[in-house]
Amino acid sequence: MAASSSSSSSSSSARNRRNRPVFLRDIVIIRLINAWWIATFFQPDEFFQSLEPAWRLAFGPPSGAWLTWEWHYQLRSSLHPALFSAAYMVADKLSSLLPAGNVLRTAIVMGAPKVLQAGIAGLGDWYTWQLAVNIYGSGSNASFFALCLQIFSPWQWYVSTRTFSNSLETTLTVMALYYWPWQLLGAATSTKENPKPVNPLRNLWQLRASLCLAALAVVLRPTNVLIWAAIVAVALTRVALQGSSPLTWISTLTLFREAFLCGSLILGLSFVSDRLYFGFWTFPPYNWLIFNISKSLAVFYGRNPWHYYVLQGIPLLTTTSLPFALWGLYKPAASSVDQANTLRTLSCTVFATVVTLSLVAHKEVRFIYPLLPALNILAAPLAASFFTSPPSSPPSPKPIVPRPRLRNKPYLFAALGVNLALAGYVTFLHQPAPLTVLSYLRREYERMHPASVQLAHATHQAPEPQDEFFALFLMPCHSTPWRSHLVYPGLTAYALTCEPPLHTQPDTVERDSYRDEADRFYDDPVHFLRTELFAPGRSMRKPRYIVGFESIEPWLREFLDTDEGKALGITIRRVWGGFNGFFNEDWRRAGKLLVWDTGVYDNAPAPRHTP
Numbered sequence: 001m002a003a004s005s006s007s008s009s010s011s012s013s014a015r016n017r018r019n020r021p022v023f024l025r026d027i028v029i030i031r032l033i034n035a036w037w038i039a040t041f042f043q044p045d046e047f048f049q050s051l052e053p054a055w056r057l058a059f060g061p062p063s064g065a066w067l068t069w070e071w072h073y074q075l076r077s078s079l080h081p082a083l084f085s086a087a088y089m090v091a092d093k094l095s096s097l098l099p100a101g102n103v104l105r106t107a108i109v110m111g112a113p114k115v116l117q118a119g120i121a122g123l124g125d126w127y128t129w130q131l132a133v134n135i136y137g138s139g140s141n142a143s144f145f146a147l148c149l150q151i152f153s154p155w156q157w158y159v160s161t162r163t164f165s166n167s168l169e170t171t172l173t174v175m176a177l178y179y180w181p182w183q184l185l186g187a188a189t190s191t192k193e194n195p196k197p198v199n200p201l202r203n204l205w206q207l208r209a210s211l212c213l214a215a216l217a218v219v220l221r222p223t224n225v226l227i228w229a230a231i232v233a234v235a236l237t238r239v240a241l242q243g244s245s246p247l248t249w250i251s252t253l254t255l256f257r258e259a260f261l262c263g264s265l266i267l268g269l270s271f272v273s274d275r276l277y278f279g280f281w282t283f284p285p286y287n288w289l290i291f292n293i294s295k296s297l298a299v300f301y302g303r304n305p306w307h308y309y310v311l312q313g314i315p316l317l318t319t320t321s322l323p324f325a326l327w328g329l330y331k332p333a334a335s336s337v338d339q340a341n342t343l344r345t346l347s348c349t350v351f352a353t354v355v356t357l358s359l360v361a362h363k364e365v366r367f368i369y370p371l372l373p374a375l376n377i378l379a380a381p382l383a384a385s386f387f388t389s390p391p392s393s394p395p396s397p398k399p400i401v402p403r404p405r406l407r408n409k410p411y412l413f414a415a416l417g418v419n420l421a422l423a424g425y426v427t428f429l430h431q432p433a434p435l436t437v438l439s440y441l442r443r444e445y446e447r448m449h450p451a452s453v454q455l456a457h458a459t460h461q462a463p464e465p466q467d468e469f470f471a472l473f474l475m476p477c478h479s480t481p482w483r484s485h486l487v488y489p490g491l492t493a494y495a496l497t498c499e500p501p502l503h504t505q506p507d508t509v510e511r512d513s514y515r516d517e518a519d520r521f522y523d524d525p526v527h528f529l530r531t532e533l534f535a536p537g538r539s540m541r542k543p544r545y546i547v548g549f550e551s552i553e554p555w556l557r558e559f560l561d562t563d564e565g566k567a568l569g570i571t572i573r574r575v576w577g578g579f580n581g582f583f584n585e586d587w588r589r590a591g592k593l594l595v596w597d598t599g600v601y602d603n604a605p606a607p608r609h610t611p
Contacts (some may be wrong), residue, residue, distance in 0.1 A: 015487065023129070028122035028149065035114040035161035037120075037427050041434035042162060043366070044478035049076060050163040051113055051484035054084035058275065059406070059460035064489040066482040075288045077219050077270060080165050090323045092460075101454040103446060106487050113163050113484070121160035123494035125150045126294040128373040131178045132380060135342050141384035142333075149376040149383065153316050154422035165220050166366040172217040173227060184235040184251065185341035199322075201254045209237055211262035212591040216549055219270045222285045223357065226437035227344075227370060228375070230352040234345045296506040309354045313365045319370050319422065320415040321379045324386070328378030332427040333385070346374040387412050397524050411576035433578035433593035434480040437547060440576050440595065444545075445491045452490040463487035468601060472543035473551055474525075476588050477518045494540070496521055522588055525555035530564045542568055549580075551590040572596035 048068050053076075056065035068075050091112035095105040099131040132146035142515070150156060151408055162166055181201055201207055217224040232255075273280050318325045329350060334345030351372050357367055388404040406412065446453050452463045470491050471479065478497035486493060504511040521528045533540055546556065554573055559565045576595035584590050 002481075011407040019292075020126075020509040024122065024126045027151070028119055029123045029126070030114065031034065031118040031122040032155055035118040038158075039160060040426060040433060041431040042158070043164075043364075044427075046162045047484055048162055049165060049211070049479055050081050050499055051086055052482055053078070053081035053277075054088060054113075054142075055483050057081060058088035062462060062489060063460045064483050064486075064492075068478075069502070070575045073287065073291065073502075074274070074278055074284050075281045075291055076165075077284045078273045079216070079270060080168060080220055082106055082273055082277065083168075084116065084163060084384050086114050087116040093481035097496070101305070101450060102457075105457050106442070110485065110487065114161065117161050117163050117167065120168055120171050120333050121156075124160060124167075124174055124373065125156070125176045127171070127174045128376060131174060131373070134178065134182075135339055135377065135543075140381075141388050142381035145296075145384040145387075146377050146380035149321050149379060150373065152416065152419050153317075153321075153372070154419050155365075155375070155425065156371075156372065157423040159366070159414055164366060166369045169221045169369045170231065170372065171218050172213050172220070173224065173370040176210045176213035176217065176228075177231075177373070179206045181207050181210070181214065181229070184255070184336060185238045186347060197343060201251050201258075204254075204258065207255070208256055208262055211259050212266055215263045215266035219266055219285060221370075222288060222371060223367060224260045226353045226356050228341075231345060232346055232350040238264045238341070246558050260556040279319045286294075295500075295502065299361045302363055306358050307366055308363045309358050309365075313363070313368050314354070314375070316365050317368065318375055318379070320418050321376065321383060324379035325375045326384040327382055328375075328380075330512050332378055343378060343481060346378060350374055350378075374413065396518070429579075430581040431584070433580035436482055436578045437593050438485040439575065440578075441491065441547075442485070442487060443469060443543065445488055449488075449490060453488060456488045458491060460489065462492075468492075468599055469541045469543045471545045471547055474521065474546060474548040474556075475593075476522075476586065477516070479589065481548075492511055494543075525552060526559045526562065529555075530562055534564055534568065536564075543598060544572055544600060545575075546572060546596045546598060548596075550577075550594050553594065553596075556596070568597040570600050572598055 004318040009179075028414070046373070048066065049070070052065045053067060053071055055063060057078075059065075084514065088109060091109045098105050098108075119256060128150045129143065132143040136142040136146075160170070181203070212230050214224075218228065235255075236252065271281065271283065272433035274284060276313050294351035314325070315322050327346050328343070332340065332347055336344050353371060355362065355366060385409055387406060389407050390404055412535055446599075471493040473493065473495035475496065477496050482493075482495075483489075498516040498518045500516075501514040502512060514524065517532075522533065532538070548556075553572075560570065560572065573596060574594055575597045578593045580591070580593050581590065
């Protein structure tokens with residue numbers, strides 16, 4: 001029986017190795033479809049912390065990209081936008097094979113980040129599956145269910161193909177976990193069959209791959225260090241418990257030596273990249289830490305209760321797999337000592353990361369997104385045992401996994417139905433207007449200014465003299481993407497800003513009473529338009545289009561009846577309206593998104609100002 005079991009395991013591992021490239025290809029295809037189907041807006045960081053700086057890096061300052069305040073204070077690593085900048089430049093070269101002015105050139109350039117991010121997301125799914133295979137075995141139901149939970153996760157579908165730094169961080173983290181030497185958890189142990197202690201770090205290149213990927217994740221998102229601090233702490237504790245044999249000390253010293261070397265390599269890469277991007281030597285993770293300590297600016301973007309991640313974050317990440325994930329965290333389902341050590345380490349890592357981040361005032365689900373692969377792996381054996389039963393006869397050697405009998409089918413189909421419904425809603429129906437409105441404006445610009453479009457395709461420069469001031473966005477700041485979707489630098493636009501109060505100190509009256517430009521608009525829209533935006537002496541010119549949510553239309557019409565409004569000599573007429581979902585957590589974004597034509601064609605040079 002032992003020989004038969006060993007032969008079956010060897011055959012299953014061989015099949016896994018043969019099928020890995022096929023599975024990777026199929027997963028990437030799924031994520032490409034995922035990326036192209038995403039037609040909704042989630043959060044501004046998807047564009048303003050990646051694609052806007054990437055656009056500027058690829059096409060230069062005259063291209064009109066919007067850099068938020070973090071980039072002016074060097075708080076973000078340039079490595080992430082540099083990745084998408086390379087995608088933009090490759091796509092631009094490929095699109096140059098088409099004639100200038102062909103709108104397919106725009107589509108190719110705009111689609112480049114989607115292709116790249118789909119590949120990143122596919123790698124995250126694939127490495128989650130492979131990590132589960134390493135833990136549970138290639139022929140187990142648990143490893144197959146880990147992949148299913150990852151693929152059918154509504155959160156993964158909604159976020160993985162978006163260009164957040166958290167999405168790349170999640171993939172880097174699970175890749176590093178796959179290459180991590182989990183043998184450290186049982187270091188310096190011996191067995192009856194192998195009485196000599198085994199060196200857990202015998203594969204140094206695998207360890208180096210893990211450490212470099214982990215260091216890259218930490219540079220991109222400094223809070224990722226919490227994950228690795230927990231894993232290393234558990235590993236060193238396990239090593240210490242094995243005694244003080246020479247092999248134990250050698251393993252520990254080797255780990256620290258390789259961590260120093262790999263960390264230095266990634267830091268060097270980061271330093272060089274940031275030097276090239278910012279023009280001087282700087283270190284964004286350090287700047288980010290000092291800024292958050294001295295300015296406490298995170299709370300400017302909202303406070304959340306301490307239990308946010310427990311009651312909202314983890315449930316949103318896991319959705320229908322929540323019961324299995326919670327039980328897996330409490331009592332990991334392991335069939336061997338090695339499995340138990342690995343799963344308990346993953347569980348401790350989730351607990352330590354969530355507890356630590358719960359102490360920070362500003363919280364978002366994205367911040368614990370890198371824990372999703374670990375949660376799916378912990379949930380997988382419990383989900384597999386609930387929804388399947390072992391096959392009654394030995395499986396055929398041909399399939400990559402056995403084909404067990406399904407059970408509890410109503411629950412399975414209900415869970416799949418809920419996941420598909422959630423994924424469908426957030427993909428197509430929840431806030432689609434911020435993307436579709438920019439498509440409308442872009443098409444209008446292409447129709448009105450074909451010569452400018454040809455120039456933009458050829459040089460990515462604005463025409464001289466510039467076209468009229470094309471669009472004014474009166475809505476909460478960062479409510480739409482910017483140049484990554486407006487594309488043409490001649491399509492001049494202005495949007496309300498929301499810069500934080502960098503000049504104030506925490507817990508002061510000045511900080512508490514600070515109102516940014518968007519706040520002042522919504523505090524008193526007519527007063528803001530009269531005394532700030534269109535005040536006498538302000539350089540703001542008359543726009544061709546005004547863009548905003550439908551709730552501001554009465555205020556616009558009231559403003560146009562004032563002396564300042566009448567002096568502009570414009571009238572507004574609805575020319576486009578876009579559905580923006582059945583609900584919105586921000587009352588200012590409620591209702592349809594509208595475009596009003598002002599009836600103005602201003603040939604005078606438009607302001608070059610971009611927020």
